[in-house]
Amino acid sequence: MTQYNKQTLCVHSGTIIDPQDQGANSPIFTSTSFGYLDKETPMYPRYFNTKNQQALAEKISDLENGESALVFSSGMAAITSTLYSFLSQGDHIIFQSALYGGTLNFILKDLNRFGIEYTLVNSTYTEDFEQAIRENTRAIYIETPSNPLLKITNLEELARMAKSNNIFSIIDNTFASPVNQNPIDWWMDIVIHSATKYLNGHSDVTAGAVISTRHEIERIWETARNLGGSLNAQICYLLERSLKTLHIRVKAQNENAIQLAHFLEAHNKVQKVWYPGLKSHIGHETAKKQMNGFGGMLSFEPKNKSIIELQRKLKLIRPAVSLGGIDSTICSPAMTSHKGLTQEEREKQGISDTMLRLSVGIEDPDDLMQDLDQALESL
Ligand SMILES: *Cc1c(COP(=O)(O)O)cnc(C)c1O
Numbered sequence: 001m002t003q004y005n006k007q008t009l010c011v012h013s014g015t016i017i018d019p020q021d022q023g024a025n026s027p028i029f030t031s032t033s034f035g036y037l038d039k040e041t042p043m044y045p046r047y048f049n050t051k052n053q054q055a056l057a058e059k060i061s062d063l064e065n066g067e068s069a070l071v072f073s074s075g076m077a078a079i080t081s082t083l084y085s086f087l088s089q090g091d092h093i094i095f096q097s098a099l100y101g102g103t104l105n106f107i108l109k110d111l112n113r114f115g116i117e118y119t120l121v122n123s124t125y126t127e128d129f130e131q132a133i134r135e136n137t138r139a140i141y142i143e144t145p146s147n148p149l150l151k152i153t154n155l156e157e158l159a160r161m162a163k164s165n166n167i168f169s170i171i172d173n174t175f176a177s178p179v180n181q182n183p184i185d186w187w188m189d190i191v192i193h194s195a196t197k198y199l200n201g202h203s204d205v206t207a208g209a210v211i212s213t214r215h216e217i218e219r220i221w222e223t224a225r226n227l228g229g230s231l232n233a234q235i236c237y238l239l240e241r242s243l244k245t246l247h248i249r250v251k252a253q254n255e256n257a258i259q260l261a262h263f264l265e266a267h268n269k270v271q272k273v274w275y276p277g278l279k280s281h282i283g284h285e286t287a288k289k290q291m292n293g294f295g296g297m298l299s300f301e302p303k304n305k306s307i308i309e310l311q312r313k314l315k316l317i318r319p320a321v322s323l324g325g326i327d328s329t330i331c332s333p334a335m336t337s338h339k340g341l342t343q344e345e346r347e348k349q350g351i352s353d354t355m356l357r358l359s360v361g362i363e364d365p366d367d368l369m370q371d372l373d374q375a376l377e378s379l
Helices: 006-012 051-063 075-086 101-114 126-131 155-164 214-227 233-243 246-266 284-290 307-313 343-349 365-378
Strands: 068-072 092-096 117-121 137-143 168-172 190-194 208-212 270-274 297-302 329-331 356-359
Touching (some): 006 051, 006 246, 068 075, 068 214, 075 137, 075 208, 092 101, 101 117, 137 155, 208 214, 246 270, 307 356, 307 365
Parallel strands (some): 092 117, 092 137, 168 190
Antiparallel strands (some): 068 208, 270 297, 297 356
């Protein structure tokens, strides 16, 4: 199906044709027990090879311009299964330090226990990643745009550097979504998503995905089926349905976010705004080159420090964790995703305690701006 554009792939790619009645949607196959007499490898959900899993994996793979994909029961299942699939005792891996909290926790708590060494690089510059390479380095792992400062790492530069050093490049592409950024086009090797966020987009599913070449996915599968983070048929179906509207959802979120970013940047009660679509953002030029849209995530710092009160004054935008839903939500990174760090560690990363992160939904932008305005003015 890859001859079609993204918008079309969202709707059609992977769909299981219903031969009985030519129905519009993939049928849901609920079985966990399948016949084996005529099969080389029997179907079993934990083998990632049932029809609903494969339909969903095909759609996600097509959306990321990959050859193949696996779908998981959470983003963390995708991340840990991928990392465990090619890291062994004695290996070294480089991480960008601006990472999703759960990923960082996994690194700090688990990697050393298995004799895996790592370096956290507090930078987005290719040279700084290259300097961290050792003889036993197997991979570089990044997130761009990052949470919550929306820092931008140059994908093409990083991927080329990794290739010339014979190491894997991995990206968690959750914040961008496949609509805004396709890292495989920039030579990155492995793309991971928490499908809990934009891919599903309705705040009612936990899932994950990894996309790469057929060869790499085969290798990740060997480990993934042992770790057991597979997704069941009903949830595969729900996510497949959500993906049909991914393109129009994310497009609407992009358009709303850029309007809100300009609005907040011009607001006299706002100190600073971080959004890759703004000229004032340090990664703007790189984002313009490698992204099709700047995404639905933005952060800002109000001049008034009463951020809890500000959030309570909002009538439409909901103070809540997680992101990527069709409804706009707001949270304080210092009180949620980065709560585990000390204030000093947060400041080192540039995350102030009065910063707020906004996940922009698909509501009318005028309603969102009005809500922010009345809350900011009320303090
Ligand atoms: C939420 C998130 C994850 C983890 O996904 P789960 O589905 O919660 O396991 C990983 N990376 C990023 C960037 C996320 O936002």
